[in-house]
Amino acid sequence: MAKKVKKVTPLMKQYNAIKVKYPDALLLFRVGDFYETFGEDAIKASKILDIILTKRSAGSESEIELAGFPHHSLNTYLPKLVKAGERVAICDQLEDPKLTKNIVKRGVTELVTPGVALNDDILHSKTNNFLAAVYFPSTSSASQSNGTVFNSVGVSFLDVSTGEYFISQGNSEYVDKLLQNFRPSEVLVSKPNRKKYNEAFGSDFHAFYLEDWVFQDDYANETLLKQFNTKSLKGFGIEDLYEGIVASGAILHYLGETQHHKLQHITSIQRLTKGEHVWMDRFTIKNLELYQSYNQNAVTLVDVIDKTISPMGGRLLKRWLALPLVSMSQINQRHDVVEYVKSDPVMLGEFQQQLKQIGDIERLISKVATVKISPREVIQLKNALEAIVPIKAFALTTKNKALQQLGEQMDSCEELRTRIKATLNEEAPVNILKGNTISSDFSSELKELRGLSASGKSYLDKMLERECERTGITSLKIASNNVYGYYIEVRHTHKDKVPEEWIRKQTLVSAERYITEELKEYETKILGAEERISLIEQQLFAELVSWIINFIQPVQKNSTLIAQLDCLTGFAQLAIENNYTRPILTEGYELDIKNGRHPVIEKQLPHGEPYIANDVYLDRVKQQIIMITGPNMSGKSAILRQTALIVLLAQMGSFVPAELATIGLTDKIFTRVGASDNISMGESTFMVEMNETASILNNISDRSLVLLDEIGRGTSTYDGISIAWAISEYLHEHPSKAKTLFATHYHELNEMSETFDRIKNFNVSVKELKNNVLFLRKLVPGGSNHSFGIHVAKMAGMPQQVIHRANKILVQLEKSHSTEELTDKVKTLNDEMQLSFFNLDDPLLEQIKEEIVNIDIDTLTPVEALMKLNEIKRMLLKKKRA
Numbered sequence: 007m008a009k010k011v012k013k014v015t016p017l018m019k020q021y022n023a024i025k026v027k028y029p030d031a032l033l034l035f036r037v038g039d040f041y042e043t044f045g046e047d048a049i050k051a052s053k054i055l056d057i058i059l060t061k062r063s064a065g066s067e068s069e070i071e072l073a074g075f076p077h078h079s080l081n082t083y084l085p086k087l088v089k090a091g092e093r094v095a096i097c098d099q100l101e102d103p104k105l106t107k108n109i110v111k112r113g114v115t116e117l118v119t120p121g122v123a124l125n126d127d128i129l130h131s132k133t134n135n136f137l138a139a140v141y142f143p144s145t146s147s148a149s150q151s152n153g154t155v156f157n158s159v160g161v162s163f164l165d166v167s168t169g170e171y172f173i174s175q176g177n178s179e180y181v182d183k184l185l186q187n188f189r190p191s192e193v194l195v196s197k198p199n200r201k202k203y204n205e206a207f208g209s210d211f212h213a214f215y216l217e218d219w220v221f222q223d224d225y226a227n228e229t230l231l232k233q234f235n236t237k238s239l240k241g242f243g244i245e246d247l248y249e250g251i252v253a254s255g256a257i258l259h260y261l262g263e264t265q266h267h268k269l270q271h272i273t274s275i276q277r278l279t280k281g282e283h284v285w286m287d288r289f290t291i292k293n294l295e296l297y298q299s300y301n302q303n304a305v306t307l308v309d310v311i312d313k314t315i316s317p318m319g320g321r322l323l324k325r326w327l328a329l330p331l332v333s334m335s336q337i338n339q340r341h342d343v344v345e346y347v348k349s350d351p352v353m354l355g356e357f358q359q360q361l362k363q364i365g366d367i368e369r370l371i372s373k374v375a376t377v378k379i380s381p382r383e384v385i386q387l388k389n390a391l392e393a394i395v396p397i398k399a400f401a402l403t404t405k406n407k408a409l410q411q412l413g414e415q416m417d418s419c420e421e422l423r424t425r426i427k428a429t430l431n432e433e434a435p436v437n438i439l440k441g442n443t444i445s446s447d448f449s450s451e452l453k454e455l456r457g458l459s460a461s462g463k464s465y466l467d468k469m470l471e472r473e474c475e476r477t478g479i480t481s482l483k484i485a486s487n488n489v490y491g492y493y494i495e496v497r498h499t500h501k502d503k504v505p506e507e508w509i510r511k512q513t514l515v516s517a518e519r520y521i522t523e524e525l526k527e528y529e530t531k532i533l534g535a536e537e538r539i540s541l542i543e544q545q546l547f548a549e550l551v552s553w554i555i556n557f558i559q560p561v562q563k564n565s566t567l568i569a570q571l572d573c574l575t576g577f578a579q580l581a582i583e584n585n586y587t588r589p590i591l592t593e594g595y596e597l598d599i600k601n602g603r604h605p606v607i608e609k610q611l612p613h614g615e616p617y618i619a620n621d622v623y624l625d626r627v628k629q630q631i632i633m634i635t636g637p638n639m640s641g642k643s644a645i646l647r648q649t650a651l652i653v654l655l656a657q658m659g660s661f662v663p664a665e666l667a668t669i670g671l672t673d674k675i676f677t678r679v680g681a682s683d684n685i686s687m688g689e690s691t692f693m694v695e696m697n698e699t700a701s702i703l704n705n706i707s708d709r710s711l712v713l714l715d716e717i718g719r720g721t722s723t724y725d726g727i728s729i730a731w732a733i734s735e736y737l738h739e740h741p742s743k744a745k746t747l748f749a750t751h752y753h754e755l756n757e758m759s760e761t762f763d764r765i766k767n768f769n770v771s772v773k774e775l776k777n778n779v780l781f782l783r784k785l786v787p788g789g790s791n792h793s794f795g796i797h798v799a800k801m802a803g804m805p806q807q808v809i810h811r812a813n814k815i816l817v818q819l820e821k822s823h824s825t826e827e828l829t830d831k832v833k834t835l836n837d838e839m840q841l842s843f844f845n846l847d848d849p850l851l852e853q854i855k856e857e858i859v860n861i862d863i864d865t866l867t868p869v870e871a872l873m874k875l876n877e878i879k880r881m882l883l884k885k886k887r888a
């Protein structure tokens with residue numbers, strides 16, 4: 007007997023054919039009123055969405071997992087899948103099931119991925135949703151790289167929901183910083199570069215790997231020119247960014263691949279240039295807790311300083327925070343506006359009042375391009391543009407030049423507003439099929455049809471009245487359904503009174519339904535009119551939306567200007583609420599902060615507890631490096647971070663939490679936190695710390711601000727002190743003379759101020775009570791002569807015995823390793839090293855000397871250093887044996 011062949015149902019056959027085309031995506035397969043998932047997808051979906059997982063027959067003998075949800079719940083479930091990191095392919099029915107006898111045609115209409123989302127429920131209103139691409143040219147191979155630093159990496163970011171598009175390139179450290187700033191939801195990388203990507207950027211972001219051929223310069227150029235409809239990229243000032251262009255091209259390619267073809271809102275691309283913003287690397291962005299805190303739910307800087315009202319303002323603020331300015335005139339322009347608005351609360355109130363009306367015009371206009379805008383949203387767009395009219399007028403009447411310019415550039419979009427007003431009803435629904443979208447005054451045909459439909463209905467009312475009278479049945483009813491259209495319903499008790507010419511269509515338990523010639527005649531008129539009305543509404547609405555496309559650029563321009571105004575008025579509000587002052591920016595190198603505060607901590611203190619303000623002064627002549635000692639919890643880190651945050655706030659255009667702040671323009675801010683404050687895994691934490699610190703030493707400039715917090719504590723005390731000492735010495739001797747704050751437990755480092763004249767000692771004062779330490783939190787000149795660890799242990803409730811013993815040991819240790827001894831040791835070490843270098847004459851030593859001299863310390867990784875050391879050791883051992 008022939009073996010029974012397993013037969014797959016036609017539906018599953020169709021499913022399988024579509025699924026193979028989207029192997030990386032979770033496929034939502036529309037079946038009737040449901041979106042279904044099968045197999046592995048069903049298992050995943052049921053977990054993520056908490057929906058029931060069942061099994062169904064996929065053909066004879068085989069069974070497959072199944073999980074689904076009603077199609078109208080797509081907006082509830084889709085965001086959950088995408089937020090869980092899934093790529094979701096939405097497969098819809100492409101024809102009306104009623105109109106076909108065969109299996110319904112189906113196809114994927116959209117591929118939603120974390121970085122390509124247009125759905126309001128997935129997007130966060132005050133945060134951009136960036137898709138990024140990085141491109142490593144084939145020349146940036148590992149052999150040419152320095153450790154994990156690759157040269158010339160291309161990068162690009164696009165938020166498809168707003169149309170904002172950025173391009174840049176640089177070494178992988180710079181690209182890493184941009185990734186940390188833009189925090190993309192998805193990063194595109196070519197498959198062969200998976201390893202390089204992971205080496206350079208780790209696993210912070212959700213990466214998706216594309217075929218290598220997508221990353222080609224010809225193809226990318228062509229794709230960009232087609233998108234912008236231009237002959238060259240010169241107009242955008244990006245034609246020299248070869249690697250960046252490849253990355254940008256890959257992004258557009260991916261949009262096509264995910265079925266996003268309507269992209270008229272992507273009208274330009276903006277170049278990000280390395281030297282135009284304050285440089286902060288990934289450690290600094292994390293350490294300063296700008297957008298994210300170490301503790302998941304703790305307050306971040308952006309939470310405190312965001313007083314913007316519009317979603318565009320909120321998104322721009324995050325960009326300003328990521329890219330603080332280094333141009334004095336631009337910074338001053340922002341400060342001028344903040345000062346002007348702050349001085350006039352009535353004006354501030356007026357602006358804020360209007361800004362509240364604006365909503366998200368940037369995303370609304372993108373929805374016009376992607377044809378996803380609803381009638382109600384078009385009305386919102388019009389209302390937002392109406393709110394811009396008074397803002398524009400108001401800005402023009404101010405006496406501030408920058409505000410006037412903002413006003414001048416705003417486009418009141420009168421033609422657009424007038425046409426929307428004329429076309430749509432103010433109460434237009436979300437769903438066009440609900441009717442009453444287009445104003446009757448806009449189309450005479452529509453008016454006539456609506457009249458006809460209304461009169462038809464009133465004719466039916468009259469008819470009902472007449473028939474009730476004629477038949478004597480008072481309970482007659484006219485209604486309609488999808489099967490029989492309009493009908494007259496008669497209760498069984500009156501059956502015998504029904505006229506002969508009525509045609510019976512349906513019998514129910516208590517009533518019968520009839521149709522009549524007259525009824526059918528009017529039905530055709532009414533239904534015909536309604537169908538026509540719906541068609542005309544859809545057509546006119548589609549025409550309106552495609553006409554609005556002409557206004558994408560002015561609306562986008564408005565949204566940028568509104569975002570700027572919103573950020574600046576937000577800064578004024580922030581300054582008023584939190585008592586911030588205008589910083590003075592100078593071309594000099596001094597940093598002089600009087601009574602500075604930490605913007606986040608000051609908002610977090612328990613009620614009634616005041617924040618203790620502190621002065622910090624740094625320059626390149628007298629006081630380049632401040633050694634800050636003090637016990638745990640005394641407030642050392644707070645002083646370091648507030649100094650960086652004040653500089654950052656000032657250069658992004660905000661006022662600052664200080665009584666007075668004079669700030670020599672800063673181009674780079676570095677912060678490093680000793681290993682035990684840092685959460686790092688895998689690699690030895692001390693190694694991480696040294697790696698991070700090395701990258702500072704390689705990048706500092708004369709306008710840099712360096713903050714080192716407990717560097718060196720990841721190792722044994724004397725190792726730690728030596729390393730901290732050597733780093734401070736290096737910073738002091740480096741020609742940049744970069745301003746540095748160094749917080750440390752090691753009071754031994756106070757010795758340095760004797761040898762290095764620009765190193766000064768300060769401590770965060772505490773008052774030692776009999777059994778306790780009282781934190782005064784004031785930064786005062788002078789070092790501290792011992793560590794306070796034992797006091798802290800006592801405060802933490804350590805048993806008396808332990809404390810007593812610890813005190814004894816400390817005295818012993820201090821006796822045997824006096825700090826003078828340490829200073830002397832370091833000095834002798836220096837002398838010895840110099841001596842032996844001059845005495846090298848043995849050929850082997852000569853060779854070793856060569857080796858050492860040729861090492862590029864700047865680029866040496868710790869592992870390479872160990873290997874080098876091992877090599878030298880082997881040379882020496884060989885000689886010894888010989």
Ligand SMILES: Nc1ncnc2c1ncn2[C@@H]1O[C@H](COP(=O)(O)OP(=O)(O)OP(=O)(O)O)[C@@H](O)[C@H]1O
Pocket residue numbers: 607611616617618619636637638639640641642643644645783
């Ligand atoms: N100037 C200040 N005014 C009021 N409270 C402060 C001040 N500075 C710090 N604090 C409070 O003290 C806590 C500890 O401060 P911080 O982390 O700066 O101490 P630290 O000396 O760096 O400690 P550690 O050495 O353990 O890191 C802060 O979280 C804050 O609540």
